[in-house]
Amino acid sequence: MRLLKSGACAAFLVLAACPPPTPTGDAYIAPLNGQSAISPEMDLVVHTWSVELPPEYPLPTLMRVVDLETGGLVAGDISKRGNTLRFTPTGGWRPNRRFAWTVNPIEDIPHGPETLVEGNLVGTAVFDTSDTLNILGATSSSPSEICLIMSRPLLNEDGGDVRVTVNDVELDNDTTTFLLTTDAEYNTGFETDPVDAGVHVFCITEIPQERDGEAITVTAGSVVRVWWGEGGPWRQEVQTISVADKLGELRRLGNADDEEQDDTEPDPDPVPADTGGTDPVDTGTSEPEPADTSTGTDPDTGSTDPDTATETDPDTADSGAPE
Amino acid sequence: MIALLSALLVAPASAFDLEGGNAYEGHRIGQATHLTGIGLYNRFVVGPDGGTNSIVLVSRYGQEDFSFAIGLPVAAHRTPMGRAIDMGNLELSGFYHLGEIGPLFHSVGLEAHVNVGDRAYTWVNDPEEFWPGGGANVVYQGQMDLDSMVLLFRGTIGGSAAADFAPYPSAFMRVSGAAAIDYAVMNWVGVIGEMHVSYWDTSPWELSGMVRLDAVEGVRARAGIVLPIGVWAGLAPTSRPAGVRETTLMLDVSLAF
Numbered sequence: 001m002r003l004l005k006s007g008a009c010a011a012f013l014v015l016a017a018c019p020p021p022t023p024t025g026d027a028y029i030a031p032l033n034g035q036s037a038i039s040p041e042m043d044l045v046v047h048t049w050s051v052e053l054p055p056e057y058p059l060p061t062l063m064r065v066v067d068l069e070t071g072g073l074v075a076g077d078i079s080k081r082g083n084t085l086r087f088t089p090t091g092g093w094r095p096n097r098r099f100a101w102t103v104n105p106i107e108d109i110p111h112g113p114e115t116l117v118e119g120n121l122v123g124t125a126v127f128d129t130s131d132t133l134n135i136l137g138a139t140s141s142s143p144s145e146i147c148l149i150m151s152r153p154l155l156n157e158d159g160g161d162v163r164v165t166v167n168d169v170e171l172d173n174d175t176t177t178f179l180l181t182t183d184a185e186y187n188t189g190f191e192t193d194p195v196d197a198g199v200h201v202f203c204i205t206e207i208p209q210e211r212d213g214e215a216i217t218v219t220a221g222s223v224v225r226v227w228w229g230e231g232g233p234w235r236q237e238v239q240t241i242s243v244a245d246k247l248g249e250l251r252r253l254g255n256a257d258d259e260e261q262d263d264t265e266p267d268p269d270p271v272p273a274d275t276g277g278t279d280p281v282d283t284g285t286s287e288p289e290p291a292d293t294s295t296g297t298d299p300d301t302g303s304t305d306p307d308t309a310t311e312t313d314p315d316t317a318d319s320g321a322p323e
Numbered sequence: 324m325i326a327l328l329s330a331l332l333v334a335p336a337s338a339f340d341l342e343g344g345n346a347y348e349g350h351r352i353g354q355a356t357h358l359t360g361i362g363l364y365n366r367f368v369v370g371p372d373g374g375t376n377s378i379v380l381v382s383r384y385g386q387e388d389f390s391f392a393i394g395l396p397v398a399a400h401r402t403p404m405g406r407a408i409d410m411g412n413l414e415l416s417g418f419y420h421l422g423e424i425g426p427l428f429h430s431v432g433l434e435a436h437v438n439v440g441d442r443a444y445t446w447v448n449d450p451e452e453f454w455p456g457g458g459a460n461v462v463y464q465g466q467m468d469l470d471s472m473v474l475l476f477r478g479t480i481g482g483s484a485a486a487d488f489a490p491y492p493s494a495f496m497r498v499s500g501a502a503a504i505d506y507a508v509m510n511w512v513g514v515i516g517e518m519h520v521s522y523w524d525t526s527p528w529e530l531s532g533m534v535r536l537d538a539v540e541g542v543r544a545r546a547g548i549v550l551p552i553g554v555w556a557g558l559a560p561t562s563r564p565a566g567v568r569e570t571t572l573m574l575d576v577s578l579a580f
Contacts, residue, residue, distance in 0.1 A: 110372035
């Protein structure tokens with residue numbers, strides 16, 4: 001590919017030179033942004049086609065991880081195997097913690113090998129080592145269906161009555177159908193580690209158009225509230241995209257042909273300096289929470305930093321407030 | 324025709340070189356000389372994008388019609404884990420001096436570079452000097468003596484294979500041209516200005532200026548600067564944006580026996 005490009009450029013024997021080679025292929029992160037119940041042995045994974053460095057060439061600091069309880073950086077090793085970059089924490093992940101991790105745009109050393117991290121990978125994501133259950137998103141591909149992406153697989157202990165409202169109209173469990181699947185069933189080609197339990201996708205189908213004279217409208221922006229056993233309520237606005245697309249969004253799935261990083265500025269620290277023991281993050285992991293995984297308005301991260309606020313996903317930002 | 328053959332056969336050896344026992348030379352225009360000697364060429368990339376320094380030890384052997392040279396470059400450069408020192412590609416060259424044809428002295432030659440095991444993933448200006456790889460270029464160099472100045476010309480065409488990591492392609496063809504003026508301010512002092520254009524090249528367009536001091540017969544010191552205007556203009560095949568963030572300082576010492 002590069003050779004072909006060189007040949008094409010060579011046809012123009014002018015002062016200008018060829019652009020750098022364009023990487024191709026899918027790029028994604030694991031775990032999903034907001035995933036919980038992460039195994040202590042699980043590595044953070046960045047799958048990229050564009051970080052091609054010479055053998056034994058030192059890896060740049062691509063990933064940083066912050067323990068949101070202490071606000072401190074997590075020590076660990078970054079390694080590369082094939083097209084996968086891994087962050088392995090020293091001694092494993094501490095239990096019952098929430099972490100933020102940032103994929104930085106790499107600042108290449110001038111006059112040295114260049115790495116062009118796919119633009120979709122750059123940014124901050126969070127994950128939990130606790131069993132906290134969140135809803136990471138609500139999608140709908142038809143007016144009679146809503147799918148909720150949970151932050152982890154559902155367990156027997158999660159059992160209990162399920163209540164769902166759409167725009168404050170409660171669904172009748174007798175007339176709707178629940179369907180539980182795993183994210184792996186929507187897998188579009190990425191490989192996850194064996195220790196990555198993934199998440200469950202909980203779909204509510206056969207939603208009627210109305211109940212007791214009140215219209216049930218499932219469209220983009222419809223507000224879904226969910227109570228699950230003693231947990232909840234979680235609030236999400238419906239996105240009219242497919243489950244696979246939403247999972248891809250949470251994995252930062254993108255093609256390497258997407259816009260590449262602007263490597264002139266490093267990513268800001270994902271955690272403000274004042275995140276400490278009294279930060280709301282300390283209290284946010286033991287109870288059912290809203291599903292917001294963004295760091296800009298999420299009370300879990302307690303972030304009010306305008307830099308991190310830019311990370312806010314507009315689709316989920318409104319789900320930050322517990323109800 | 325007879326004049327051409329005569330020129331080929333009886334090329335005046337001294338015409339190539341300065342009276343002080345040194346050869347004309349620019350930045351990218353190397354020596355096409357009958358002289359035997361050694362040289363130590365230092366390059367320092369300075370500025371925000373700087374930090375790569377190189378030393379090239381060159382040994383030359385020349386006789387009436389032929390000259391050969393071998394160069395061994397070593398770079399001190401930045402890596403994500405700090406500075407590293409690595410050997411570059413071994414440089415070999417051989418020239419046949421055609422002599423004076425028309426107003427110019429002509430030389431043709433072959434320059435080759437080959438990796439000898441070390442891995443210096445960097446460059447200064449020349450793309451073939453350090454980045455692991457191998458290749459060859461056919462070279463023409465010309466020289467025209469005027470009253471107080473000498474014009475130098477160089478053209479190359481060739482191909483290289485390189486370690487396939489951005490920004491280098493796995494293979495590239497390279498065509499380059501350069502012209503320089505060596506102006507003798509005094510018998511032992513000269514100034515040299517050169518412009519070089521090249522494709523494919525990590526520094527595709529550059530201007531350079533140098534001062535040479537030939538104070539002692541056979542001993543030369545030079546100092547100068549390379550302005551990589553192609554890099555500044557964002558024309559280099561790297562992801563660096565346009566901007567003046569680097570320049571290269573030169574400091575050479577050479578001996579001619």
